[in-house]
Amino acid sequence: xxxxxxxxxxxxxxxxxxxxxxxxxxxxxxxxxxxxxxxxxxxxxxxxxxxxxxxxxxxxxxxxxxxxxxxxxxxxxxxxxxxxxxxxxxxxxxxxxxxxxxxxxxxxxxxxxxxxxxxxxxxxxxxxxxxxxxxxxxxxxxxxxxxxxxxxxxxxxxxxxxxxxxxxxxxxxxxxxxxxxxxxxxxxxxxxxxxxxxxxxxxxxxxxxxxxxxxxxxxxxxxxxxxxxxxxxxxxxxxxxx
Amino acid sequence: xxxxxxxxxxxxxxxxxxxxxxxxxxxxxxxxxxxxxxxxxxxxxxxxxxxxxxxxxxxxxxxxxxxxxxxxxxxxxxxxxxxxxxxxxxxxxxxxxxxxxxxxxxxxxxxxxxxxxxxxxxxxxxxxxxxxxxxxxxxxxxxxxxxxxxxxxxxxxxxxxxxxxxxxxxxxxxxxxxxxxxxxxxxxxxxxxxxxxxxxxxxxxxxxxxxxxxxxxxxxxxxxxxxxxxxxxxxxxxxxxxxxx
Numbered sequence: 439x440x441x442x443x444x445x446x447x448x449x450x451x452x453x454x455x456x457x458x459x460x461x462x463x464x465x466x467x468x469x470x471x472x473x474x475x476x477x478x479x480x481x482x483x484x485x486x487x488x489x490x491x492x493x494x495x496x497x498x499x500x501x502x503x504x505x506x507x508x509x510x511x512x513x514x515x516x517x518x519x520x521x522x523x524x525x526x527x528x529x530x531x532x533x534x535x536x537x538x539x540x541x542x543x544x545x546x547x548x549x550x551x552x553x554x555x556x557x558x559x560x561x562x563x564x565x566x567x568x569x570x571x572x573x574x575x576x577x578x579x580x581x582x583x584x585x586x587x588x589x590x591x592x593x594x595x596x597x598x599x600x601x602x603x604x605x606x607x608x609x610x611x612x613x614x615x616x617x618x619x620x621x622x623x624x625x626x627x628x629x630x631x632x633x634x635x636x637x638x639x640x641x642x643x644x645x646x647x648x649x650x651x652x653x654x655x656x657x658x659x660x661x662x663x664x665x666x667x668x669x670x671x672x673x674x675x676x677x678x679x680x
Numbered sequence: 681x682x683x684x685x686x687x688x689x690x691x692x693x694x695x696x697x698x699x700x701x702x703x704x705x706x707x708x709x710x711x712x713x714x715x716x717x718x719x720x721x722x723x724x725x726x727x728x729x730x731x732x733x734x735x736x737x738x739x740x741x742x743x744x745x746x747x748x749x750x751x752x753x754x755x756x757x758x759x760x761x762x763x764x765x766x767x768x769x770x771x772x773x774x775x776x777x778x779x780x781x782x783x784x785x786x787x788x789x790x791x792x793x794x795x796x797x798x799x800x801x802x803x804x805x806x807x808x809x810x811x812x813x814x815x816x817x818x819x820x821x822x823x824x825x826x827x828x829x830x831x832x833x834x835x836x837x838x839x840x841x842x843x844x845x846x847x848x849x850x851x852x853x854x855x856x857x858x859x860x861x862x863x864x865x866x867x868x869x870x871x872x873x874x875x876x877x878x879x880x881x882x883x884x885x886x887x888x889x890x891x892x893x894x895x896x897x898x899x900x901x902x903x904x905x906x907x908x909x910x911x912x913x914x915x916x917x918x919x920x921x922x923x924x925x
Contacts, residue, residue: 488832509837516834523832526825531847531924540843545834573925593833 441466441597441628442519447486447496449479456482458652459496464597464630469623471639471660472632474649475675480632483649484601487630488519501596517545520590520598525606527586528574534561535570538589546593560588564618580611587618591627598622600631636679640664648672709894716895720886727882728903734799734878735865741804742864743857746811751841753816764812771809777870779806784874799871799878807864814860818853819845851922858915862908869904879903 440463449457456479464470472480485491487498489505489512498505503515528537538557542548548556561570564584574582583603590598600619604612616638623629623642633639639646639660646663648656650671656663667673717724752764771779783805784798793801822845830840872881883900887893 490828490832513834513836516832521829521832523825523829526823527829529826529829529844529848531851541833541835544836544839544843575925589833 439466440464442487442500444487444498445496447493449482449486449491449493456652460654462647464628466628467626468628468644469642470630470645470647471643472630472647472649478649479652480649481601484599484630484632487599488516488521518596520593520595522586522590522603523601528582530574533571533573534566534585537585538592542592556592560592564588578611579607580614583615584618596628598627598629600629602632604635711895712892713895716886716890716892717899723882723886724899727877727879730878731868734871735868737800738803738807738864739861742807742811745804745808746815749812750815750819753812754819768809768812771806776806776867780870780874795874795876798874799876803864803868807860810860814853814856818849821852822848854919858912862911865908866904
Protein backbone atom coordinates (compact mmCIF):
# COMPACT_ATOMS: atom_id res chain seq x y z
CA UNK A 439 0.00 0.00 0.00
CA UNK A 440 1.50 3.31 -0.92
CA UNK A 441 1.98 5.89 1.82
CA UNK A 442 2.78 8.70 -0.53
CA UNK A 443 2.58 9.04 -4.25
CA UNK A 444 3.80 11.94 -6.33
CA UNK A 445 2.67 12.20 -9.94
CA UNK A 446 4.35 14.39 -12.56
CA UNK A 447 5.50 16.98 -10.05
CA UNK A 448 6.93 20.08 -11.70
CA UNK A 449 8.50 23.08 -10.05
CA UNK A 450 10.35 26.07 -11.39
CA UNK A 451 12.02 28.98 -9.64
CA UNK A 452 11.80 31.83 -12.10
CA UNK A 453 13.66 30.74 -15.22
CA UNK A 454 15.10 27.65 -13.59
CA UNK A 455 13.16 24.44 -14.05
CA UNK A 456 14.11 22.50 -10.93
CA UNK A 457 11.71 19.58 -11.21
CA UNK A 458 10.79 18.32 -14.66
CA UNK A 459 7.94 15.94 -13.99
CA UNK A 460 8.95 13.72 -11.10
CA UNK A 461 6.86 10.73 -10.08
CA UNK A 462 7.51 8.51 -7.10
CA UNK A 463 5.53 6.08 -5.03
CA UNK A 464 6.66 4.93 -1.61
CA UNK A 465 5.07 1.98 0.18
CA UNK A 466 4.50 1.44 3.85
CA UNK A 467 7.68 0.42 5.68
CA UNK A 468 9.96 1.34 2.80
CA UNK A 469 13.15 3.33 3.24
CA UNK A 470 13.90 5.33 0.12
CA UNK A 471 17.17 7.18 -0.22
CA UNK A 472 17.26 10.05 -2.71
CA UNK A 473 20.72 10.57 -4.15
CA UNK A 474 22.23 12.65 -6.88
CA UNK A 475 24.55 15.56 -7.59
CA UNK A 476 23.84 18.83 -5.77
CA UNK A 477 21.38 21.15 -7.43
CA UNK A 478 19.38 18.40 -9.10
CA UNK A 479 16.21 19.06 -7.15
CA UNK A 480 16.34 16.33 -4.49
CA UNK A 481 15.64 18.70 -1.62
CA UNK A 482 13.09 20.63 -3.63
CA UNK A 483 11.29 17.41 -4.48
CA UNK A 484 11.32 16.32 -0.83
CA UNK A 485 9.93 19.70 0.17
CA UNK A 486 7.11 19.49 -2.36
CA UNK A 487 5.98 16.28 -0.65
CA UNK A 488 4.89 18.16 2.48
CA UNK A 489 4.10 21.31 0.50
CA UNK A 490 6.87 23.44 1.99
CA UNK A 491 7.33 24.06 -1.73
CA UNK A 492 4.08 24.12 -3.59
CA UNK A 493 4.41 22.24 -6.89
CA UNK A 494 3.52 24.14 -10.05
CA UNK A 495 2.01 21.03 -11.58
CA UNK A 496 1.31 17.44 -10.67
CA UNK A 497 -0.33 15.92 -7.64
CA UNK A 498 0.75 14.49 -4.33
CA UNK A 499 -1.38 12.01 -2.48
CA UNK A 500 -0.40 11.21 1.09
CA UNK A 501 -2.36 8.40 2.69
CA UNK A 502 -5.86 9.41 1.69
CA UNK A 503 -5.12 13.12 1.53
CA UNK A 504 -4.78 14.94 -1.76
CA UNK A 505 -2.31 17.67 -0.88
CA UNK A 506 -3.28 21.23 -1.66
CA UNK A 507 -2.50 24.70 -0.37
CA UNK A 508 -5.17 24.78 2.30
CA UNK A 509 -4.42 25.36 5.97
CA UNK A 510 -6.71 22.60 7.27
CA UNK A 511 -5.54 19.96 4.82
CA UNK A 512 -1.88 20.81 5.28
CA UNK A 513 -2.16 20.76 9.07
CA UNK A 514 -3.81 17.37 8.91
CA UNK A 515 -1.21 15.96 6.53
CA UNK A 516 1.79 17.45 8.27
CA UNK A 517 0.72 16.11 11.64
CA UNK A 518 1.31 12.65 10.15
CA UNK A 519 4.33 13.48 7.98
CA UNK A 520 7.41 14.52 9.93
CA UNK A 521 10.22 16.57 8.46
CA UNK A 522 13.83 16.75 9.66
CA UNK A 523 16.03 19.26 7.88
CA UNK A 524 19.71 20.08 7.83
CA UNK A 525 19.87 22.39 10.83
CA UNK A 526 17.95 24.93 12.93
CA UNK A 527 15.34 22.23 13.49
CA UNK A 528 14.84 22.94 17.17
CA UNK A 529 13.24 25.95 18.78
CA UNK A 530 16.08 27.57 20.74
CA UNK A 531 13.82 29.03 23.43
CA UNK A 532 12.49 25.62 24.44
CA UNK A 533 14.26 22.79 26.26
CA UNK A 534 14.75 19.45 24.51
CA UNK A 535 11.73 18.12 26.38
CA UNK A 536 9.56 21.11 25.48
CA UNK A 537 10.66 20.90 21.84
CA UNK A 538 9.29 17.37 21.67
CA UNK A 539 6.23 18.01 23.83
CA UNK A 540 5.04 21.20 22.20
CA UNK A 541 3.76 19.78 18.88
CA UNK A 542 2.28 16.78 20.70
CA UNK A 543 0.16 19.12 22.78
CA UNK A 544 -0.68 21.60 20.01
CA UNK A 545 -0.98 19.43 16.94
CA UNK A 546 -1.76 15.98 18.37
CA UNK A 547 -3.94 17.53 21.12
CA UNK A 548 -2.40 15.27 23.75
CA UNK A 549 -2.81 15.89 27.48
CA UNK A 550 0.28 17.58 28.95
CA UNK A 551 1.19 14.65 31.20
CA UNK A 552 0.76 12.14 28.45
CA UNK A 553 2.84 14.29 26.09
CA UNK A 554 5.58 14.59 28.68
CA UNK A 555 5.70 10.84 29.22
CA UNK A 556 5.86 10.26 25.49
CA UNK A 557 8.57 12.92 25.06
CA UNK A 558 10.75 11.45 27.79
CA UNK A 559 10.32 8.01 26.28
CA UNK A 560 11.42 9.03 22.77
CA UNK A 561 14.29 11.14 24.06
CA UNK A 562 15.53 8.09 25.95
CA UNK A 563 15.19 6.07 22.80
CA UNK A 564 17.57 8.37 20.92
CA UNK A 565 19.99 8.22 23.85
CA UNK A 566 19.27 11.64 25.32
CA UNK A 567 17.47 10.69 28.52
CA UNK A 568 19.90 12.79 30.54
CA UNK A 569 19.58 15.89 28.35
CA UNK A 570 15.84 16.52 28.49
CA UNK A 571 16.11 19.82 30.34
CA UNK A 572 18.93 21.19 28.18
CA UNK A 573 18.31 23.98 25.72
CA UNK A 574 19.40 23.43 22.12
CA UNK A 575 22.25 25.89 22.70
CA UNK A 576 23.64 23.47 25.28
CA UNK A 577 23.60 20.48 22.93
CA UNK A 578 26.04 19.39 20.24
CA UNK A 579 24.96 19.36 16.60
CA UNK A 580 24.44 15.61 16.67
CA UNK A 581 22.42 15.77 19.86
CA UNK A 582 20.26 18.48 18.36
CA UNK A 583 19.50 16.35 15.33
CA UNK A 584 18.65 13.42 17.59
CA UNK A 585 16.19 15.61 19.49
CA UNK A 586 14.69 16.61 16.13
CA UNK A 587 14.35 12.92 15.24
CA UNK A 588 12.84 12.21 18.66
CA UNK A 589 10.28 14.95 18.02
CA UNK A 590 9.51 13.44 14.63
CA UNK A 591 8.93 9.91 15.96
CA UNK A 592 6.95 11.14 18.97
CA UNK A 593 4.32 12.34 16.50
CA UNK A 594 4.01 8.71 15.32
CA UNK A 595 4.01 9.80 11.72
CA UNK A 596 3.22 7.57 8.76
CA UNK A 597 6.22 9.00 6.96
CA UNK A 598 9.40 10.84 7.93
CA UNK A 599 11.20 13.06 5.44
CA UNK A 600 14.90 13.70 6.06
CA UNK A 601 16.54 16.55 4.14
CA UNK A 602 20.31 16.02 4.41
CA UNK A 603 20.08 15.49 8.16
CA UNK A 604 23.82 15.02 8.65
CA UNK A 605 25.36 17.37 6.13
CA UNK A 606 26.00 20.08 8.72
CA UNK A 607 27.67 17.64 11.15
CA UNK A 608 31.20 16.38 11.62
CA UNK A 609 31.86 12.64 11.04
CA UNK A 610 31.53 11.58 14.66
CA UNK A 611 28.17 13.26 15.08
CA UNK A 612 27.06 12.02 11.69
CA UNK A 613 27.62 8.48 12.93
CA UNK A 614 25.46 8.93 16.03
CA UNK A 615 22.61 10.42 14.00
CA UNK A 616 22.81 7.73 11.29
CA UNK A 617 22.73 5.06 13.98
CA UNK A 618 19.41 6.37 15.25
CA UNK A 619 18.08 6.59 11.70
CA UNK A 620 19.20 3.05 11.00
CA UNK A 621 17.30 1.85 14.06
CA UNK A 622 14.19 3.61 12.79
CA UNK A 623 14.61 1.98 9.40
CA UNK A 624 14.99 -1.45 11.00
CA UNK A 625 11.80 -0.89 12.97
CA UNK A 626 9.87 -0.50 9.75
CA UNK A 627 9.48 3.29 9.72
CA UNK A 628 8.59 4.64 6.31
CA UNK A 629 11.19 7.22 5.40
CA UNK A 630 12.46 9.23 2.47
CA UNK A 631 16.00 10.41 3.02
CA UNK A 632 18.04 12.87 0.98
CA UNK A 633 21.65 12.12 1.85
CA UNK A 634 25.13 11.60 0.49
CA UNK A 635 25.95 8.94 3.10
CA UNK A 636 26.69 5.90 0.97
CA UNK A 637 27.04 3.48 3.88
CA UNK A 638 23.70 4.45 5.28
CA UNK A 639 22.11 4.09 1.86
CA UNK A 640 23.70 0.68 1.38
CA UNK A 641 22.66 -0.67 4.78
CA UNK A 642 19.32 0.96 5.46
CA UNK A 643 17.69 1.68 2.11
CA UNK A 644 15.21 -0.56 0.36
CA UNK A 645 15.44 1.59 -2.74
CA UNK A 646 17.84 4.14 -4.06
CA UNK A 647 16.26 6.82 -6.19
CA UNK A 648 18.86 8.62 -8.25
CA UNK A 649 17.98 12.08 -9.48
CA UNK A 650 19.78 14.21 -11.99
CA UNK A 651 18.82 17.54 -13.54
CA UNK A 652 15.29 17.52 -12.20
CA UNK A 653 14.25 13.99 -13.16
CA UNK A 654 14.49 10.53 -11.65
CA UNK A 655 17.10 8.63 -13.62
CA UNK A 656 17.29 5.37 -11.70
CA UNK A 657 15.17 3.66 -9.11
CA UNK A 658 16.67 0.39 -7.92
CA UNK A 659 17.78 -1.68 -4.96
CA UNK A 660 20.93 -0.49 -3.21
CA UNK A 661 23.04 -3.47 -4.20
CA UNK A 662 22.07 -3.12 -7.81
CA UNK A 663 22.54 0.64 -7.81
CA UNK A 664 25.97 0.62 -6.23
CA UNK A 665 27.29 -2.41 -8.09
CA UNK A 666 25.64 -2.11 -11.48
CA UNK A 667 24.47 1.45 -12.08
CA UNK A 668 22.48 1.52 -15.32
CA UNK A 669 23.18 5.04 -16.51
CA UNK A 670 26.27 6.99 -17.39
CA UNK A 671 25.23 9.74 -14.98
CA UNK A 672 25.00 7.36 -12.02
CA UNK A 673 28.38 5.86 -12.86
CA UNK A 674 29.94 9.32 -12.88
CA UNK A 675 28.18 10.28 -9.66
CA UNK A 676 29.32 7.14 -7.84
CA UNK A 677 32.87 7.54 -9.09
CA UNK A 678 33.01 10.99 -7.55
CA UNK A 679 31.57 9.80 -4.24
CA UNK A 680 34.20 7.14 -3.57
CA UNK B 681 37.69 43.89 37.21
CA UNK B 682 39.93 45.98 34.98
CA UNK B 683 36.87 46.84 32.93
CA UNK B 684 35.11 48.24 35.98
CA UNK B 685 38.23 50.21 36.93
CA UNK B 686 38.35 51.59 33.42
CA UNK B 687 34.70 52.64 33.61
CA UNK B 688 35.25 54.27 37.00
CA UNK B 689 38.24 56.22 35.78
CA UNK B 690 36.34 57.45 32.72
CA UNK B 691 33.45 58.50 34.96
CA UNK B 692 35.91 60.25 37.29
CA UNK B 693 37.34 62.11 34.30
CA UNK B 694 33.91 63.31 33.21
CA UNK B 695 33.06 64.34 36.77
CA UNK B 696 36.31 66.29 36.91
CA UNK B 697 35.44 68.22 33.74
CA UNK B 698 31.92 68.95 34.97
CA UNK B 699 33.37 69.92 38.38
CA UNK B 700 35.69 72.40 36.74
CA UNK B 701 32.82 73.90 34.76
CA UNK B 702 30.80 74.08 37.94
CA UNK B 703 33.64 75.85 39.74
CA UNK B 704 34.09 78.38 36.93
CA UNK B 705 30.38 79.05 36.91
CA UNK B 706 30.25 79.43 40.69
CA UNK B 707 32.76 82.28 40.45
CA UNK B 708 30.11 84.32 38.65
CA UNK B 709 26.86 82.70 39.70
CA UNK B 710 25.89 82.28 43.34
CA UNK B 711 24.38 78.80 43.79
CA UNK B 712 21.61 78.45 46.34
CA UNK B 713 21.23 74.74 46.75
CA UNK B 714 19.50 75.20 50.09
CA UNK B 715 16.59 76.89 48.30
CA UNK B 716 16.44 74.86 45.07
CA UNK B 717 15.66 72.01 45.06
CA UNK B 718 15.16 71.75 48.84
CA UNK B 719 12.23 74.18 49.16
CA UNK B 720 10.49 72.84 46.03
CA UNK B 721 10.65 69.09 46.47
CA UNK B 722 6.88 68.78 46.08
CA UNK B 723 7.04 70.48 42.67
CA UNK B 724 9.68 68.07 41.41
CA UNK B 725 7.76 65.14 42.82
CA UNK B 726 4.59 66.17 40.99
CA UNK B 727 6.56 66.74 37.80
CA UNK B 728 8.21 63.36 38.05
CA UNK B 729 4.85 61.66 38.57
CA UNK B 730 3.42 63.36 35.47
CA UNK B 731 6.47 62.40 33.42
CA UNK B 732 6.09 58.80 34.57
CA UNK B 733 2.38 58.80 33.78
CA UNK B 734 2.84 60.15 30.27
CA UNK B 735 5.85 57.95 29.57
CA UNK B 736 4.34 54.71 30.83
CA UNK B 737 1.13 55.19 28.88
CA UNK B 738 3.04 56.15 25.75
CA UNK B 739 5.38 53.18 26.17
CA UNK B 740 2.41 50.82 26.29
CA UNK B 741 0.63 52.41 23.31
CA UNK B 742 3.74 52.79 21.19
CA UNK B 743 4.68 49.18 21.91
CA UNK B 744 1.24 48.04 20.74
CA UNK B 745 1.66 50.15 17.59
CA UNK B 746 5.13 48.64 17.18
CA UNK B 747 3.93 45.04 17.42
CA UNK B 748 0.98 45.57 15.08
CA UNK B 749 3.03 47.60 12.60
CA UNK B 750 6.00 45.23 12.86
CA UNK B 751 3.78 42.27 12.01
CA UNK B 752 2.27 44.24 9.14
CA UNK B 753 5.75 44.97 7.82
CA UNK B 754 6.59 41.29 7.48
CA UNK B 755 3.14 40.17 6.33
CA UNK B 756 2.49 38.60 2.97
CA UNK B 757 0.07 41.34 2.00
CA UNK B 758 1.66 44.17 0.08
CA UNK B 759 -1.05 46.58 1.19
CA UNK B 760 -0.37 45.96 4.87
CA UNK B 761 3.38 46.29 4.32
CA UNK B 762 2.96 49.57 2.47
CA UNK B 763 0.54 50.91 5.06
CA UNK B 764 3.05 50.33 7.86
CA UNK B 765 5.84 51.62 5.61
CA UNK B 766 4.09 54.92 4.93
CA UNK B 767 3.36 55.35 8.63
CA UNK B 768 7.01 54.84 9.54
CA UNK B 769 8.26 57.16 6.81
CA UNK B 770 5.77 59.82 7.80
CA UNK B 771 6.66 59.96 11.49
CA UNK B 772 10.36 59.45 11.08
CA UNK B 773 10.65 62.56 8.96
CA UNK B 774 8.83 65.01 11.20
CA UNK B 775 10.30 66.38 14.44
CA UNK B 776 8.50 65.20 17.57
CA UNK B 777 8.04 68.78 18.71
CA UNK B 778 6.06 69.51 15.55
CA UNK B 779 3.99 66.35 16.01
CA UNK B 780 3.10 67.43 19.55
CA UNK B 781 2.07 70.89 18.37
CA UNK B 782 0.05 69.50 15.46
CA UNK B 783 -1.78 67.00 17.64
CA UNK B 784 -2.49 69.58 20.33
CA UNK B 785 -3.55 72.51 18.18
CA UNK B 786 -4.87 70.53 15.22
CA UNK B 787 -6.38 67.21 16.17
CA UNK B 788 -6.98 68.40 19.71
CA UNK B 789 -9.15 71.22 18.48
CA UNK B 790 -11.28 68.95 16.30
CA UNK B 791 -11.92 66.31 18.95
CA UNK B 792 -11.52 68.51 21.99
CA UNK B 793 -9.41 66.29 24.22
CA UNK B 794 -7.30 67.50 27.17
CA UNK B 795 -3.65 68.38 26.60
CA UNK B 796 -2.56 65.34 28.58
CA UNK B 797 -4.01 63.08 25.91
CA UNK B 798 -2.55 65.20 23.16
CA UNK B 799 0.88 64.53 24.63
CA UNK B 800 0.27 60.79 25.00
CA UNK B 801 -1.12 60.47 21.47
CA UNK B 802 1.73 62.47 19.94
CA UNK B 803 4.42 60.53 21.81
CA UNK B 804 2.83 57.13 21.15
CA UNK B 805 2.31 57.61 17.44
CA UNK B 806 5.77 59.13 16.97
CA UNK B 807 7.74 56.58 18.98
CA UNK B 808 5.51 53.82 17.58
CA UNK B 809 7.13 54.39 14.19
CA UNK B 810 10.53 53.52 15.66
CA UNK B 811 9.08 50.54 17.56
CA UNK B 812 7.70 49.20 14.28
CA UNK B 813 11.17 49.09 12.79
CA UNK B 814 12.60 47.46 15.93
CA UNK B 815 9.95 44.73 15.98
CA UNK B 816 10.32 44.17 12.25
CA UNK B 817 14.08 43.73 12.63
CA UNK B 818 13.48 41.37 15.55
CA UNK B 819 11.16 39.18 13.50
CA UNK B 820 13.48 39.19 10.50
CA UNK B 821 16.43 38.17 12.70
CA UNK B 822 14.83 34.73 13.12
CA UNK B 823 16.31 32.20 10.65
CA UNK B 824 13.81 31.16 7.98
CA UNK B 825 14.26 27.51 8.97
CA UNK B 826 12.40 28.32 12.19
CA UNK B 827 9.35 29.40 10.21
CA UNK B 828 9.65 26.29 8.04
CA UNK B 829 10.14 23.84 10.87
CA UNK B 830 7.11 25.26 12.63
CA UNK B 831 5.12 24.96 9.43
CA UNK B 832 6.28 21.42 8.73
CA UNK B 833 5.20 20.35 12.22
CA UNK B 834 1.63 21.24 11.33
CA UNK B 835 1.37 24.22 13.67
CA UNK B 836 -1.27 26.80 12.81
CA UNK B 837 -0.25 30.25 11.65
CA UNK B 838 -1.18 31.63 15.06
CA UNK B 839 0.82 29.06 16.98
CA UNK B 840 3.79 29.57 14.69
CA UNK B 841 3.75 33.28 15.24
CA UNK B 842 2.92 33.59 18.91
CA UNK B 843 4.74 30.55 20.30
CA UNK B 844 7.75 30.27 18.01
CA UNK B 845 8.59 33.52 16.26
CA UNK B 846 7.46 36.28 18.62
CA UNK B 847 9.19 35.00 21.81
CA UNK B 848 12.48 34.79 19.93
CA UNK B 849 11.97 38.08 18.11
CA UNK B 850 11.12 39.82 21.36
CA UNK B 851 14.33 38.60 23.01
CA UNK B 852 16.41 39.79 20.07
CA UNK B 853 14.63 43.14 20.06
CA UNK B 854 14.79 43.74 23.80
CA UNK B 855 17.99 45.86 23.88
CA UNK B 856 16.73 48.16 21.11
CA UNK B 857 13.30 48.30 22.69
CA UNK B 858 14.64 49.51 26.03
CA UNK B 859 16.77 52.03 24.19
CA UNK B 860 13.60 53.33 22.59
CA UNK B 861 11.75 53.38 25.93
CA UNK B 862 14.57 55.48 27.36
CA UNK B 863 14.37 57.87 24.40
CA UNK B 864 10.66 58.13 24.96
CA UNK B 865 11.07 59.13 28.60
CA UNK B 866 13.54 61.83 27.63
CA UNK B 867 11.39 62.94 24.69
CA UNK B 868 8.43 63.37 27.01
CA UNK B 869 10.15 66.56 28.20
CA UNK B 870 8.96 68.15 24.94
CA UNK B 871 5.41 67.92 26.26
CA UNK B 872 6.29 70.98 28.31
CA UNK B 873 5.66 73.13 25.21
CA UNK B 874 1.95 72.49 25.50
CA UNK B 875 2.14 73.37 29.19
CA UNK B 876 1.88 69.89 30.60
CA UNK B 877 3.17 69.97 34.16
CA UNK B 878 5.72 67.26 33.72
CA UNK B 879 9.25 67.35 35.10
CA UNK B 880 10.78 69.82 32.65
CA UNK B 881 7.83 72.18 32.92
CA UNK B 882 7.98 72.05 36.74
CA UNK B 883 11.72 72.63 36.58
CA UNK B 884 11.18 75.74 34.50
CA UNK B 885 8.50 76.98 36.89
CA UNK B 886 10.81 76.57 39.87
CA UNK B 887 13.64 78.22 37.95
CA UNK B 888 11.50 81.30 37.38
CA UNK B 889 9.92 81.41 40.79
CA UNK B 890 13.13 81.03 42.75
CA UNK B 891 15.35 82.79 40.23
CA UNK B 892 17.60 79.76 40.30
CA UNK B 893 17.73 78.30 36.78
CA UNK B 894 20.97 76.35 37.10
CA UNK B 895 19.99 74.66 40.34
CA UNK B 896 16.64 73.70 38.89
CA UNK B 897 17.87 72.38 35.54
CA UNK B 898 20.73 70.48 37.17
CA UNK B 899 18.15 68.93 39.49
CA UNK B 900 15.86 67.76 36.73
CA UNK B 901 18.84 66.49 34.72
CA UNK B 902 19.81 64.37 37.73
CA UNK B 903 16.25 63.06 38.08
CA UNK B 904 16.03 62.13 34.37
CA UNK B 905 19.41 60.45 34.58
CA UNK B 906 18.49 58.35 37.62
CA UNK B 907 15.23 57.36 36.00
CA UNK B 908 16.61 56.25 32.64
CA UNK B 909 19.79 54.77 34.05
CA UNK B 910 17.76 52.63 36.45
CA UNK B 911 15.65 51.51 33.53
CA UNK B 912 18.70 50.45 31.54
CA UNK B 913 20.05 48.54 34.54
CA UNK B 914 16.75 46.72 34.96
CA UNK B 915 16.71 45.99 31.27
CA UNK B 916 20.17 44.43 31.16
CA UNK B 917 19.23 42.31 34.13
CA UNK B 918 16.08 41.23 32.34
CA UNK B 919 18.07 40.46 29.20
CA UNK B 920 20.36 38.20 31.18
CA UNK B 921 17.41 36.48 32.80
CA UNK B 922 15.61 35.93 29.54
CA UNK B 923 18.74 34.90 27.65
CA UNK B 924 18.44 31.48 26.08
CA UNK B 925 21.32 29.25 27.16
